[in-house]
Every structure is written in C-alpha cells, then in structure tokens.
Amino acid sequence: MTDALQAMKALIEEINHHNYLYYTLDQPGIADADYDKLYDKLVAMERETGIVLPDSPTGRVGDQLLKGFDEHKHRARLWSLDKAQNHEDLTAWHTRAAKLVNDYNTRNPENPLPPLSFVVELKFDGLTLNLTYEHGRLVQAATRGNGVVGEGILAQVKTIKSVPLTIPYTDGVIEVQGEGIMNLSVLEAYNQTAAEPLKNARNAAAGALRNLNPKVTAERKLNAYFYNIGYTDGLTFADHREMVEFLRENRFRISPFVRYFDSIEEVAQELDAVVSMRNTFDFLIDGLVVKVSDMRTREALGYTDKFPRWAVAFKFEAEEAITTLQSVSWEVGRTGKITPVAKVEPVDIAGVTVQNCTLNNIGDIERKNLKHALGSQVYIRRSNDVIPEILGKVTEEQDGEEIVFPEQCPSCGSPLELKGAHLFCLNRLECRPQLIGRITHFASRDAMDIETFSIMTAEQLYQELGVRDPADLYGLTFDDLIKLERFGEKKANNLLAAFEKSKQCDLASFLFALGIPNTGKTTTKVLADHYRSLDKLMEATAEELVLLQDIGDIVADSIVSFFRDPVMQRSIERLLQAGVNPVSEEAPVIMNAENPFFGKTIVLTGTLSSMSRDEAAKKLEALGAKITGSVSKKTDIVVAGESAGSKLTKAQQLGIRIIDDEQELLQLLNG
Template identity: 35%
Template sequence: MASGNAQVEGQASLFGDEDRLAASPRARAAELNRLLNIYAYRYYALDDPVVTDAEFDRLLRELHAIEELHPELVSPDSYTQRVGGYVSDQFEPVRHAQRMYSIDDAMNLAELDEWLARTDEALGSTPEHPVAYTCELKIDGLGVALTYRDAQFVRAATRGDGTTGENVTANVLTIKDVPHALAPEGLASVADAGLGHSVEVRGEVYMPKHSFVRLNEGADAAGREPFANPRNAAAGSLRQKDPKVTAHRDLETFIYAVADEAPLSVTTQWQFLQWLRACGFSVNPNAARCTSAHEVHDFCARALAHREELDYDIDGVVVKVDSFAGQEALGFTARAPRWAIAFKFPPEEKRTVLREIRIQVGRTGVLTPVAEFDPVLVAGSTIARATLHNIDEVRRKNVRVGDTIVVHKAGDVIPEVVGPVLELRPADSVDFEMPALCPSCGSPVVREEGEVAYRCVSIDCPAQAHERLCHWVSRKAMDIDGLGDELIGKLVAAGLVSDVADFYDRLTATALAGCPTGRVSVAGDDILVGKTIAAKVMEQVEQSRRAGLARVLFGLGIRHVGEQVARSIAREFGSMGALMEADEERIAAVEGVGPKIAHSVREFLSVPENLSVIERLREARVSLEEQRSADEPAQTLSGLTFVLTGTLERHKRDEAKAALQAFGAKVSGSVSKKTSYVIAGAAAGSKLTKAQQLGVPVLDEDALEQILATGEVPGGEDDE
C-alpha cells in the first residue's frame, strides 16, 4: 500500500513504540486502529498508499490477535469490524442494495488449508459428497457495483465503505466492456424466476498493463506525476470529475458477484459466472470448480506460474464455496464472508546488480542506506533504488555493492531488496559500513545505546534542513500546497529559504515567480514558477498561518512527536507559551506522551536555534495557539473517560462516541479503575458487571441525553 521511499524515517517513528505499547493491549489496539485507519484512508480515499499490503495485513492480524485474547477491546469502530474503503465527498453517495464485504486473506498454503478444512467440516463434506469450491483470480483493481433496471444499465458505484459508495455512473459508461443492456441470452434464463425491476452485480475495474505503461509514459508531457501501479491508475481514472478523461484511460472490467442471487435461476457461483457471460458481462476466463484441496492448490500454482503472462495485475486467488446454499449457511463476520478467502501471492521477483549503497539523511538526522541498482521492470514499472532501512537490515540481508541481488515490490508497490545471489558474488566484495561522518555536512555520526539508527548530530546539517522544510509544508503538517521537494531545493539553493520561518518572513510571490521548478522544457530550458502559481502558493502560505498549535508542533519535526501526540500536547497546553514553561514531568503526564517523548520535546525547546525559529514564527503571525472552530463545544469533559455498553435506543454508538469526544472526553472500549463513567443501554453485559464490581458510576441513556445537551455530567461533582 505504498509508493516511493519518502516514508522511510516516518515509518521508523510510527513503529518505534511497539515494545512500549505491547505491554498494554488496550494502548496497542488503539494504536493499531489509528494506523490502520490512516493507511486505509490513504489507500482507498486518496489513491496514495504509504505502506505495503504485507505491512497492512501484519498490523490487521496483530489487532485480530489482541482482540481474540481480550474480547472486551472489540468495539463497533474497530478496524476488524469494518469493510476497508472510504466514501469521498467528490461524488454523490450511493447506498448499495446489500453490503459489499472485504475478503479475509490466507498468506500461505497452510492458512489456506486450515480454512478449507474448517469449511469442509462446517458444511459436512464427505468423500462421496465433497464441498465444491470456485477458484477465481484476484484482480488488483477497484471494486464496483453495477445496477440494471428492467435490463438497462442505470448506475455504477464504487465499493466505498461497503454500505455506501460513490456514484461514478458517467465514468463507467465510458468503459467499453460494460454492457448498457443485459443480453437476451442471459435474460431468458431468469425471466420466469422474477428478475423484477433491478439487479446489482459486482466486480472489479482495472487497467491493463499495456495501458498503464502508455499512461505513465505520457505523465511528463501532461504535467502530472506517474501512477505507482495499475491499481492506483484505475482508481484515479475512475474518480475523474470529467468522464472524458476516464474515457481515454482504457479501463476494463471483470464481473464476478451479485448483491442478491435470489431472482436468478442459478444455485452456484459456477452457474452464476456462466449467466454473467450470457448477459454480456466481461468474466475472467481463468476460473475452475474444484472439489479437493489438491485441486485448489493446483489452480493457485498455475495462476502464480502464469501470472506474468496476463495483461492485468493479480495478487492472488479467491476461493469461494460454490453452493449459494452453503454460502448462506456459513454467513459473514463483521467485515468478511466466512465462505470465501483470498490466497495472496508472494510478490514478483527479479534479478539485478547492486551498484551503490547511498546514504540518505532524514529530517531528524537519521542516516538511511539506500540501494542503487540497475533499472529493472517489476510489477508494471521500472525501479532502480530501494531503502535498506538501517545497518542491521543490511547485515541481515547480507548485501554488498557488486552483488547480483533479488528485488521485488513489497505489496506490489514498494521496491525492496530481498537478498543477494551468493553464488554470483564478486570475490573482491566487502561488507558495507556506515560512515563516521555525515555525507551532507561532514559532522560526526553517532549511534545511541539501544537504538538501531545512526544519526547526524549537527543542527546545521543541510540535508536535515531540506527534509524539515519538506515536512513542514506536507499535508498533515502545515499543508502548503505547491511547495514540493524539488522546488524547495531550488529555494534553498537560491538562498530564499533556510528554515521554516523563512516561508513567512522572507519568501515573497515576486521571488518565487522567478525560481526554477526543477522541471525542464522540451527545449532543455528550466521551467520557472509563473506569477499565477506563485500567487497561489503564497495564498497557501498565508492560510497556513492559521493552522494552529497541533500542526505547528507536528511540522517542527520534533523527534517522536507524531500527529496524535502533537494534538494531545496542543489540547493539553493550549499554547506554545504554556508548553515552553512546562517541565519534563508535566509534559510526560499528558495522555499518550510518556517520559521518552517528553524528554524529546523538552530537549527540542531548550535549543536556542529552535527557540529563535519559534519566536520568528510568532512575529510572522503564525498561530501558536490551539485552534478550535467557533461552533466546537468547550472541552468540559476533558479528563473524563467514558465506556458505552449495551444497546442505545436514541443514538448510534459511533455518534454518541463522537459527541462525547467533541466535549474533550476519552471514550474507551473497556472498563477499568480509571473509567469515569459507564453509560449502559439495554441488555448491557459484562462491562456493566465489571463497572459495578469496581464501583464505577453507571449512567443511563437519559443521562447521556443531558450530557450531550449541556456538556456536563448530571450530578458529576457528587459522583466524583
């Protein structure tokens, strides 16, 4: 689920606290849910993945494992209880006839066999009457639902969040293999079964490999960034506001499911695929009906062996119980059918030669080794570099300059070095060593005890300065659109910007307009920033002055301070001035912070150069206060922790949670001695019992009504 190498240092900081969190299942589950939601949003809503599929699956599996051991941590808003996907506000929302689910994954044959054995047992499989399975290729595209009324195509929607999708009818109409009317051959088999007024079929929109290559070849000429892979290209093309753009993107479909099979005169998935073909839909020809694990294995092996011969990307095989009656008997979990599983393929691997291990210096001074190798085509695009993360990883993979190496794309997205082909290793190769001096500024490099990373300690390091500037303007920090990596490099080279305060007290539209963009025209001349673009960028700079304390804290790049920590600190202290007066112990007391992060914050605020930048930001009218909209309620419930349990008759659980959080409360999924109040609806179970055992005050839905209306707990002071 990721593209490029820009996230190397950021990922290290995201996962650096796993050991601390592992000691608290509740904290780790909350962190996993936070990460999964961020990564899913980037993948589904923005078509801009930041982690691999494998890493995403690893986190989801860890969350499943924690919730299995601690069922009290399962809540309706846990990622394990939802379908992946998002609904953007760019298109009209469409409610699906029935929910579109995700599919659980089997990462190896052992897990696939466990699922097959479990399913066989549940459905009473015998040698005389074995359970049949339909095996289909898992297309790496974008899920879509097509609705036909009276046999005529009327609407198309993306999967969205599973319940509601985005109306992309106009764009899907431009896809050549989508029938505008169901063919008579297909209708003939359902006329007596009561097709009725509408039927909703589901499938995948994808971009063929040859179309993807052609699209990316024209990226520079069109003035846009190339797509990371065909799946992202298909998603981006389908979500175009102008259908004419979609029409030129050569999208295609494979249809394989139906919202409700009851009106159809078919009883199995295999029969249904034939019906789809008869209706005129594009159905993948690579499918098989299997009656044993051996046959399923053979299909998966053939699909993997011939994967590269296909003109579209696949990342596995979907195995389904063939009988619709069997599917109904097995049912669904909160997010996936029990009658289907996706066997995921290992990523495609290629050989190439490692020419150099280059050191990249990040914004916090971390030195990251990056492999530079001969360009090679992998999973639809050419790659020539991949991060090696740190020296321990270099040692573990045992790679040396000059090696013939195996590379792949983790999750079919992120370039990764698998390891060397040892029999081809040159006789004169030597182990790679981290430099003693920073390659950017020449300052000493240190490796602190207990840390993996080597770090440049100079605050004047130009490489760090460049990365800090890029981080400051990023979407989750100050969100200054138009200032990209290359342009910032040109601004630094021109002496216009050297630290983040320079964006506000030195940079002007006039100076920006004459700066090279980093791109070159067909004639070989530098393309300069135009006056119109310069004015728009400065408008973004002006708007960022009001971003608020949380974004400033995150944007400053303080070590260990991520988005959530920055928000917690901003909410607790309210202003930079109050934070600067706080000692380390006071900062550590903020929920979610702790001694390690507090030390980092206090250390950052003790450096004179950092204080100078903060003072210049203040003088430049950059808000160093916590931002709260005019209609945001006062934080009257700050410091209180609520637990919701049972059935609420007047509120949806997630709406009540959001309303409590808007008043500053924390809403937890489990009861402990630290719980302030439990709000119990009808049929409340073990959480209510535990609250009574611990003496935690219990409120009913009437009390919840008063809290949401006033922001105050009825009789709260007495209860406390």
C-alpha cells in the same frame, strides 16, 4: 530499543518514498512483493515495541492527492486490509475473530452471534473505485485517496462500459466500491498497435483513470468489478451473499470468483487451489480476500485504527530475480538518518523494470553478507508496491568490491554518528536535505496543508531565498516570489494565500507539522485533545505525559526534549509571532447522568438541515453518547432527518425512541 527505533525509522522512509512514487506519480520503483515484506516487517516491529513513529505508513490507509482533480470526501471510510501471507497468519486471524465472537456471546447470551462463516474473493490488482449513486443516478466516482478523501474521476469512470450510469435502486444514497482494471487480453490487443506499448495492466488502468483527458481513458477500454457497499443511508443486509445479490440485481459487474465456506479449514484449501490457478484469469490479481460473511458479526468485530477485524488479505508469494549490484549511494533524510540505496543492473519482474533497491542500513548490509558485493550477483525480491529489497548474494564468496560506509555526511560533510544500525548526521541547522525535509513535512497535507507547496518549492525557496526554518515561510513577500523562476503573478499570489490560510490551524495538525520525534498523527491528536493549549503542552513533564493513552517513556522523553530545545522554542515563537494560530477543538461538554444522551446508543439516519450527520455525531459523542450505524435492540434513540429509510422503519417496529423533530434535537443538544 534504540536499535529497533532506528530500524523502524529507516523502514518508514523507504516505504513512504515508494508510496509516493506508486500512488502519486504512478511510477512504481519496486515490485509488489518487496513492499509487502517491508510493510509486514514494520508492522511486526511496531507491535513488538508498542511504538508508532512519525510518518509511519501503518497509520494511514492511504497517500497524497494529485493536483488537477477535485477532492471528494467519501461518505464512509475506505479501509485497508491486514495481510496474511501463509496459513499460520490466516489461522491467527481466525483465532482472534473467534475469541471476539465468543466474548460477545458471553456478554449477550440473549442474542448471540452465529458461528463464523466466510466468503473468499479475488483481490484485483487495479485501481480502487468508489462510486456514489443518489436516487439511482451515478453522481460521483472517486479514487481511494487516503481512505477519507479521494480524487473525483467521474468523467473518466463514465467511459467504462461495465459501470452502470443508473441503477434500479432509487430510494437513497449508496457508495459502491470496486476495482478498475484492464483485462490482459485488452492490454495485448492495445500493445499490438500502440506507439508506446504499456508495460502492465495495473499501471495501464491507473494511468488511464487518473488522466485528465477522458479520451485517453476511453481508448484503454477498461473494465470494473464491484464487491462492496461502503455506505448506505437506508439499506441493510443480513450477510455478504445478500449484499452481492443486491449488486448483481443493480447491474454491477461482480467478480467471477466468489466462494462461501463454513470453516476456516475449507477456506485454507480454497486459497491453495486459487494460488495454483492465478495465471488463468484474464486480469491481474495479487491475492485473495477472506471476509466474515455475517453483517452483524462484522459490526460486533469492528475495526482497529487501520483495518477491519472481520477481513484479511491473503497475499501471493513475492517474486524474486537475480541481477548485479552496481553501486550504493547514501541519502540524507529529514531526521538526519543516512540511508543506503543500491543501484542494480535493470531487471524485469512482473512487468516492472527494477533499477533501485533498498539496503535499509549498514547493519542490514553486514547481516546479508553484502559488505563485499559491488559487482557481484545478488537476489532481489519485489512484492506489491514497494521498493525491491536485496535479499543477499548469490554466492558466499567475498568476490566483489567493498561497500565503503561514509564517515562524513554526503550532503554537508559533518561527521556521522552511529546509532544502532544507522548512521546519522547531527548537523540539523545547516544540512540541506534535513532542512528541506522539515519544511516539506511542515507544509504537507496532514500537517499545515499548504496548498500548491511541494518539495521542489521547498528546494527553490531554500536555494534562492534562504528559507531554513518553517517560520521563514511566513516572512516571504510577493516581491520575493515573483523574481523566482517559474513563478508568475498567479502562482506567487496563490502560494502567499496558502500561507495565510494555513495560519488558522487545529492544534493537532500544528503539532504533527512540527515533526516531534517519535510522534505521529495519532499521538499529536491525543496531545491536542488532552492539553488543548500549546503553552500547557510545552510545560508538560514526562511524568504527566506517560499517563496519556499510548504514550510511553520514550515518546514522553522525546516530547519533553523537543519543547525544551532552544532551537525549537525559537522556531515556535517565530511561527506564533507570524500569526500562526493553532487552536484545539471546543472542549467537550462535561458528561453527567442528567444529560439525556449520556450513555445512550444512538443511530443517525436521514438528512438534517441545520448540520451534517458528522457534526451531529460529534456533538452527541461529546455528551457521552455512543454512535452506531445500525438499529438493533441495543439502540436507545434513533435521530431521523428527512428521507430517513429502513433504519427509521426498523426503529418503529422495535419500539425505539425516535427524535424526528430537528428543533427538539437542537434543544436537547443545547441543554
């Protein structure tokens, strides 16, 4: 198990590094095919071990937001898709979906789901767009961001002529999802006169849409295709075909390739056909998407923590190339793990110049016969958005120079310890990259969310002000910061204000910020919800912890060891003394059968004046209710606010209890 955990940690750091390059900086360091291979490998290891480590990219559907754009919270989450890279994966997905449908029909014989049918669409390789229309008018456009919060790019999207500024549907609010792209023919024409030719259409579209100057966006002559309605406050569709027709009727540009099938065998045949014609389109695609067509079946299948169970992405095979391995450097992560990074002779793969490749760990180097490969030719593979991977040597001979494994930390010189296939520096109190990494993680968006903070800030504070622990941040003063290079009065005051604001935080975010080994956002949320007190959690035993959801022996031991560590205890004590106040959300109301909402299935529709629908949903769930998005015979209550649409109408037709008096709702919520 230890070897597997170390391999997972190495994989996670590599993936997250290249997610940052790709999504935040728009400077991908590796090919798409390589990313898929690394990501799939991590998914398989997590499934095998049953453990999701801190910072795992599988826990999130997304990445960091660029400063300079306003944040936009999506009304409905934008999901990532699980992947199938061959027919076996596709068959496994279908088998899981069919079993869930059969289970549902067994429980609901009076209203069974129809036989599975499918839609196949192109998977565009551009930038995901989420457009918000209110009463027929485009009021916001946003990037995908982390799936929950994106970047507002309305001015940029308005330059895309295929995006309608108004639509015929004016009855409510909808969010329409699609892909911003640059057609290949447009790219070719642009490069003929451009002072700096663009390398590929994907980066050209992403760079234009995330450029703060909309004139730059307009010059790229971008296009957009739309394929989904992620949110609506009144519309319902029977199936995917009906939804696509609605999009078409409302002047959205639809994919030129949408196919419907009644069997998974027909789907597989179609996938093979499209793979052979992928280069005939005037835009980039990196695969196809297979979805269950029936909307009621989609609702029944539901979602995992990361993906919808009713859809899967069929990804194209990775692209490979041959180049020369020039050197290997060793990088230190915040956990002390030492990761080898290979520099290769630059080679172009699918429009991206590859210079750096992952080697994972010393076990990977030996397994691939790369120990004597410096100066030799090697195979590299690039897939999707991740750093390319070296697959192995072109020849079997050991005809290159030896890759020498370090015995001392390349940063602090401390002796290294081999744990499984990984080398670790144990000097966690003085090793610069570890300390800077921990401080940067503590301040990150999913942790303490200290605005304006970056890894460059952490490095500067470490170097010039002696910041060695997250608690040191709260002791900094204006006089400390103003003397730093590139720190004016405004920047210094903004950072101090961000420190002060971060002191009021929720317990789950604080626990995640601490960087407890083997725990991620999901686990820290479980801990916060259960203990609702930092003191109680710090006193917890491993025997207590393993009784909680998704916490096994290894994670429990990591948590207990972390809070028993005198160094961590002192750091936490200093944070609390500085005024950091981690609090848990209000404990849920005790559920009982006398509560009018206990065990009821409830649908919220329309606008409430005293609270948002999300707030109302949380209060109802705390009282034991189940919140769903569509009205059916199984619905017990519909809460209807102002401008309630078709859901209210359907509830009236079915004779379902309706609460349309907000004062009545408040009285019931308050007991």
